[in-house]
Amino acid sequence: MIIAERKPFEEITEMIKGYKNILNVGCGGCTSICLAGGQKEVNQLNAELTKENAELKIDSFVIERQCNYDFFVDLDEKAPKYDAILSMACGAGVQFVAERYTSIPVFPALNTVFCGVDRNVGWFEENCRTCGECVLGDTAGICPVTRCAKGIFNGPCGGTRIDGSCEVDPDTPCAWTDIFNRLTEQGRVDKIIEVKPPRLWQNQVRRVLIQEDYKARYAE
Amino acid sequence: MKSGSNLEKVLTAGHFAFTGEVGPPRGANTESIRTKAAFLKGNVDMANMTDNQTAMVRMSSMAGSLVLLEEGVEPNYQMVCRDRNRIAMQSDILGAYAHGIRNVLCLSGDHQQFGDHPNAKGVFDIDSVQLISVIKKMRDEGTFLGGDTLDGAPEMFIGAAANPFGQPFEWRVHRLAKKVAAGADFVQTQCIFNMERMREWVHQANDMGLTEKVYILAGVTPMKSVGMAKYMKNNVPGMDVPDWIIKRLQGVEKKKAADEGIKIACEQIAEFKETKGVAGVHLMPIEWEHKVPEIAERANMLPRPVV
Ligand code: SF4
Numbered sequence: 059m060i061i062a063e064r065k066p067f068e069e070i071t072e073m074i075k076g077y078k079n080i081l082n083v084g085c086g087g088c089t090s091i092c093l094a095g096g097q098k099e100v101n102q103l104n105a106e107l108t109k110e111n112a113e114l115k116i117d118s119f120v121i122e123r124q125c126n127y128d129f130f131v132d133l134d135e136k137a138p139k140y141d142a143i144l145s146m147a148c149g150a151g152v153q154f155v156a157e158r159y160t161s162i163p164v165f166p167a168l169n170t171v172f173c174g175v176d177r178n179v180g181w182f183e184e185n186c187r188t189c190g191e192c193v194l195g196d197t198a199g200i201c202p203v204t205r206c207a208k209g210i211f212n213g214p215c216g217g218t219r220i221d222g223s224c225e226v227d228p229d230t231p232c233a234w235t236d237i238f239n240r241l242t243e244q245g246r247v248d249k250i251i252e253v254k255p256p257r258l259w260q261n262q263v264r265r266v267l268i269q270e271d272y273k274a275r276y277a278e
Numbered sequence: 279m280k281s282g283s284n285l286e287k288v289l290t291a292g293h294f295a296f297t298g299e300v301g302p303p304r305g306a307n308t309e310s311i312r313t314k315a316a317f318l319k320g321n322v323d324m325a326n327m328t329d330n331q332t333a334m335v336r337m338s339s340m341a342g343s344l345v346l347l348e349e350g351v352e353p354n355y356q357m358v359c360r361d362r363n364r365i366a367m368q369s370d371i372l373g374a375y376a377h378g379i380r381n382v383l384c385l386s387g388d389h390q391q392f393g394d395h396p397n398a399k400g401v402f403d404i405d406s407v408q409l410i411s412v413i414k415k416m417r418d419e420g421t422f423l424g425g426d427t428l429d430g431a432p433e434m435f436i437g438a439a440a441n442p443f444g445q446p447f448e449w450r451v452h453r454l455a456k457k458v459a460a461g462a463d464f465v466q467t468q469c470i471f472n473m474e475r476m477r478e479w480v481h482q483a484n485d486m487g488l489t490e491k492v493y494i495l496a497g498v499t500p501m502k503s504v505g506m507a508k509y510m511k512n513n514v515p516g517m518d519v520p521d522w523i524i525k526r527l528q529g530v531e532k533k534k535a536a537d538e539g540i541k542i543a544c545e546q547i548a549e550f551k552e553t554k555g556v557a558g559v560h561l562m563p564i565e566w567e568h569k570v571p572e573i574a575e576r577a578n579m580l581p582r583p584v585v
């Protein structure tokens with residue numbers, strides 16, 4: 059899931075300064091689940107904004123997902139009535155809204171932070187940097203790109219602490235120590251004996267993916 | 279001969295190598311390098327020029343290496359993966375070689391979070407093991423990583439670092455094996471204080487036949503004081519400082535602690551000289567370059583072989 063958090067209040071008020079009639083659009087997808095941009099958070103932000111500026115007219119509207127136009131039907135009717143839109147989706151959703159209504163300024167109310175998991179209620183951890191060539195099969199299900207501070211593929215580096223924590227933070231376990239230990243437990247250390255060659259990074263330009271079964275459909 | 283560097287000649291002739299280290303200045307003034315070089319000249323076989331160590335911005339290690347060359351000390355050009363991508367690294371290797379640099383040391387690099395620009399974007403496009411293989415490919419196959427042919431291959435003596443102490447200990451010798459497989463010609467270890475661990479690691483390397491393929495230079499840092507020993511134990515990631523070192527330094531009068539530190543270093547050097555699988559010592563006196571002549575003398579490392 060995509061994890062996001064609300065921008066500082068001052069940054070939001072600065073962005074929307076001068077706009078009097080705003081629609082704050084929440085998202086029922088990831089940002090709702092990570093407690094950053096669902097109905098509750100939209101209402102809360104709007105309450106804070108009107109408290110700060112009594113003149114402001116700001117409405118709320120939550121759609122199921124801002125990353126798929128199938129869910130935009132109702133929003134299409136509402137959006138043109140406002141002079142600005144605030145989006146509480148992830149950066150991808152904000153862009154999709156902005157692309158849909160190009161004549162209306164669209165502002166992000168959230169910072170999109172990472173792709174991760176829920177460790178507990180309201181506690182999220184980054185687990186994947188969407189590198190495009192997953193190596194988890196060889197690394198015991200522990201991502202070296204995300205969890206190693208240097209993102210190295212032939213770890214651990216020379217900085218690992220004596221107690222097995224990462225050089226950058228004594229409270230964070232060294233990803234490569236964890237990889238080694240789990241592979242040992244599974245009897246699969248041979249997976250990391252060979253030198254992993256320099257990787258062919260794929261996340262340098264915008265990626266577009268069409269699943270195999272749909273390629274014919276979009277061929278032209 | 280792969281490179282014809284002085285270090286390579288000393289090692290292949292079967293001598294016990296003795297190398298030093300210099301950090302570049304935090305500014306454009308090269309005077310400090312020249313001063314330090316004067317202490318090293320004739321007392322070491324070559325000297326490392328560190329690359330923005332601890333992620334503090336300094337003069338580039340290539341430029342620093344060239345100053346060492348001018349001063350008559352063979353440089354070992356350190357290159358970290360933190361600050362450059364594969365394009366810049368290959369390009370720098372060519373430039374360094376063209377200007378007479380013959381040794382290169384491939385490192386991951388201390389994380390940028392430690393330095394004076396903690397919000398810099400770390401590059402880590404390739405890692406230190408991969409960097410070794412890239413330079414080897416350039417040297418031995420005469421091609422770039424991307425496959426194109428070089429107009430003139432950089433004949434570098436390729437170095438790597440090793441930490442015999444960090445976790446997971448059982449894996450450390452395998453990481454050395456990976457560096458050897460990638461093409462490392464010599465290895466310089468982290469500062470060694472825990473001699474027991476070091477012996478065990480070298481023993482493992484001997485058993486795996488690694489020391490027949492790579493020259494291991496053991497890292498030695500003389501302690502200047504009890505405070506320094508405690509600081510290194512508690513604050514420098516990856517350092518393993520056993521209590522006996524601290525106790526020995528505490529056991530002498532305060533103003534004699536530095537001398538005791540040198541004594542410990544000399545004892546370590548003497549042991550390494552007799553250790554099968556250790557081909558030399560890499561001396562890293564932290565801001566103590568002026569002591570190198572004395573340490574070299576007391577450790578019986580002089581005169582340095584001329585080959
Ligand atoms: S290797 Fe890591 S960053 Fe790459 S896809 Fe797998 S989990 Fe994601």
Ligand code: SF4
Nearest residue numbers: 206215224225232233
């Ligand atoms: S200590 Fe481990 S996790 Fe941290 S940078 Fe080094 S290899 Fe990566």
